[in-house]
Amino acid sequence: MKKQIPIPSIERLSSIYMMLEEMEAEGVEKVSSKEIAARIGAQSHNVRKDINYFGEIGNARAGYETKKLKAHLSAKLGFNKPKKACVVGIGRLGAAILFYNRLAARGFSVVAGFDSNVNKLETLQTEIPLFPAHEITEVVRRKGIELAALAVPAAAAQEAVAKLIEGGIKGIVNFTPFVIMPPQGVFIRNMDLVGEFRVLSALSNIIF
Amino acid sequence: MKKQIPIPSIERLSSIYMMLEEMEAEGVEKVSSKEIAARIGAQSHNVRKDINYFGEIGNARAGYETKKLKAHLSAKLGFNKPKKACVVGIGRLGAAILFYNRLAARGFSVVAGFDSNVNKLETLQTEIPLFPAHEITEVVRRKGIELAALAVPAAAAQEAVAKLIEGGIKGIVNFTPFVIMPPQGVFIRNMDLVGEFRVLSALSNIIF
DNA sequence: CGATGTGAAAGGTTTCACAGCT
DNA sequence: AGCTGTGAAACCTTTCACATCG
Numbered sequence: 111m112k113k114q115i116p117i118p119s120i121e122r123l124s125s126i127y128m129m130l131e132e133m134e135a136e137g138v139e140k141v142s143s144k145e146i147a148a149r150i151g152a153q154s155h156n157v158r159k160d161i162n163y164f165g166e167i168g169n170a171r172a173g174y175e176t177k178k179l180k181a182h183l184s185a186k187l188g189f190n191k192p193k194k195a196c197v198v199g200i201g202r203l204g205a206a207i208l209f210y211n212r213l214a215a216r217g218f219s220v221v222a223g224f225d226s227n228v229n230k231l232e233t234l235q236t237e238i239p240l241f242p243a244h245e246i247t248e249v250v251r252r253k254g255i256e257l258a259a260l261a262v263p264a265a266a267a268q269e270a271v272a273k274l275i276e277g278g279i280k281g282i283v284n285f286t287p288f289v290i291m292p293p294q295g296v297f298i299r300n301m302d303l304v305g306e307f308r309v310l311s312a313l314s315n316i317i318f
Numbered sequence: 319m320k321k322q323i324p325i326p327s328i329e330r331l332s333s334i335y336m337m338l339e340e341m342e343a344e345g346v347e348k349v350s351s352k353e354i355a356a357r358i359g360a361q362s363h364n365v366r367k368d369i370n371y372f373g374e375i376g377n378a379r380a381g382y383e384t385k386k387l388k389a390h391l392s393a394k395l396g397f398n399k400p401k402k403a404c405v406v407g408i409g410r411l412g413a414a415i416l417f418y419n420r421l422a423a424r425g426f427s428v429v430a431g432f433d434s435n436v437n438k439l440e441t442l443q444t445e446i447p448l449f450p451a452h453e454i455t456e457v458v459r460r461k462g463i464e465l466a467a468l469a470v471p472a473a474a475a476q477e478a479v480a481k482l483i484e485g486g487i488k489g490i491v492n493f494t495p496f497v498i499m500p501p502q503g504v505f506i507r508n509m510d511l512v513g514e515f516r517v518l519s520a521l522s523n524i525i526f
Numbered sequence: 527c528g529a530t531g532t533g534a535a536a537g538g539t540t541t542c543a544c545a546g547c548t
Numbered sequence: 549a550g551c552t553g554t555g556a557a558a559c560c561t562t563t564c565a566c567a568t569c570g
Contacts, residue, residue: 115524116539124516128495142551151497154551155541162553170552171548188523189516202414207511209410212495216512256522257515281518283511287336287420291359297521299514303415303491304424306507307465308332308397310489313505314464315396316323324561350529363563370531378530378569 119160123187125150126157130180142173189217194255196222198246198270199262200230203285207259208238218257222249226266246270250277261285327368331395333358334365338388350381397425402463404430406454406478407470408438411493415467416446426465430457434474454478458485469493 129149133141143161147154161167161179164186168174184190195218197208207213208223225231226243234240241249243266249255250273258274260267260282267288274282281297284290287305290298337357341349351369355362369375369387372394376382392398403426405416415421416431433439434451442448449457451474457463458481466482468475468490475496482490489505492498495513498506 117521118539120520120524121513121517124513124520125497127516128513144551149497151499153541156539158552159540159554166553168552169548170546171550173551186524187516187520189519193515193519195515202417203411206410206414210511212512213515216516218512218515257518259511280522281515283514283518289333289357289359295522295526297518297525299518301509301511301514303418303467303509304420304426305332305336306491306509307401307403307421307426307489308335308395308424309329310465310491310505310507311397311401312328312332312395313325314488314503316328316394317505318503326561352529361563364561366530367532367562374531376530379528380570381529 115163119163120187122150122152122156122160123183125152126160127180127183127187127189130176130183133176134180138176140173141176141179143168145173192217192219193257194219194221194253195257195259196220196224196250196255197259197261198224198243198274199260199266200225200234200240201261201263204259204261205234207261208236221253221255224249224270226262243270243273246273247277250274250279256280257283259283259285264288323371327371328395330358330360330364330368331391333360334368335388335391335395335397338384338391341384342388346384348381349384349387351376353381400425400427401465402427402429402461403465403467404428404432404458404463405467405469406432406451406482407468407474408433408442408448409469409471412467412469413442415469416444429461430463432457432478434470451478451481454481455485458482458487464488465491467491467493472496 126146129146143154143157147157164182167179167182197204197220200208200223208220213220220238223238223240224243224246228242231240258279260270262270264286267286271290275293275296279296282290284298284300287302292298334354337354351362351365355365372390375387375390405412405428408416408431416428421428428446431446431448432451432454436450439448466487468478470478472494475494479498483501483504487504490498492506492508495510500506
């Protein structure tokens with residue numbers, strides 16, 4: 111299937127969805143494209159176009175109904191059913207992710223952690239089952255895990271990625287600086303802190 | 319000053335720079351745009367154009383000299399002088415960043431940590447000086463801190479950002495889901511894990 | 527020849543402008 | 549009047565094609 115919705119739109123739609131969660135919690139019943147745009151830092155045209163990729167849903171007079179729009183996006187974006195996730199590499203960062211409870215609250219249940227250091231697995235106190243790294247493929251496949259946070263040292267990244275992909279992972283958030291070349295159907299989001307710091311440095315160096 | 323170099327180019331240039339560090343460590347002396355492109359997952363045209371935003375530097379016959387190109391980019395991107403950074407919010411994630419030694423190895427010295435919980439500051443064992451959150455503005459200004467990693471709970475984000483900006487911060491890596499609207503001259507990079515998981519979910523839901 | 531550097535074409539995204547609805 | 553939905557224009561980025569250089 112070919113790409114129809116631009117990736118920037120998908121990113122904005124995720125933000126919009128988050129906004130709607132907040133607004134629902136605040137008890138807001140109606141919302142306009144302008145209000146959404148102001149909250150997520152975009153243009154109202156943009157918001158309307160993004161929402162419209164999934165068909166008409168708003169009311170010309172009154173904007174969007176918070177609840178209805180949220181349910182609509184949830185269905186279209188696939189946020190309605192909880193997804194299983196795992197953490198690979200239980201160092202400081204990996205542990206922080208493992209215990210990050212906003213994930214579960216937002217529909218991502220972390221059902222496994224992996225580390226190559228077996229001692230570490232034994233000493234950690236957690237409800238989440240932990241496994242040695244060589245079991246990645248098998249566990250991911252057996253549990254039907256779709257998403258992974260990769261927080262291993264750079265040197266271990268390549269092998270871990272190969273195992274995740276072999277197990278049928280669908281998406282990886284990559285905290286390492288290692289560049290992943292995913293096969294068709296596997297998506298990557300890079301979150302390398304040094305890289306981000308460098309982009310910020312370069313921006314303030316070049317633009318000012 | 320107006321934008322001349324596209325942001326995607328700046329992002330790629332950061333990757334290229336990282337590649338060059340690796341290659342220099344491996345002892346590679348010459349490199350072509352094709353080789354760089356293959357490593358960072360881009361097109362060779364793209365790499366050449368990116369590099370050329372900073373003027374001619376390659377040899378038509380032999381490609382680029384690793385060392386020379388690296389020094390060139392380093393100067394243009396502002397990676398040659400170390401920059402000071404701080405971490406705001408010393409929870410699990412904040413602590414992981416505080417102790418992440420690849421930062422220092424890449425020219426970012428973390429010179430301060432902040433948290434609103436004063437007890438926490440006292441119990442943490444670290445060489446890096448820690449301060450209560452209400453001192454953010456003063457410390458950032460006094461030490462000349464340019465970059466911040468924001469790892470506070472969402473509810474505390476707004477106030478922390480205001481203090482950082484008042485202190486003269488130039489860039490923020492935002493780990494919270496809070497949307498930051500920066501003033502002119504302050505740059506933001508968002509790294510919200512839930513947001514990234516959602517984008518991945520949406521991608522595999524929509525594209526397949 | 528095999529590589530860079532670069533104007534021109536293609537492709538994709540954002541912005542604009544306004545028709546249409548309530 | 550105020551808002552959505554949407555074709556068209558403007559803008560930006562990537563890709564192409566090739567002149568040029570050692």
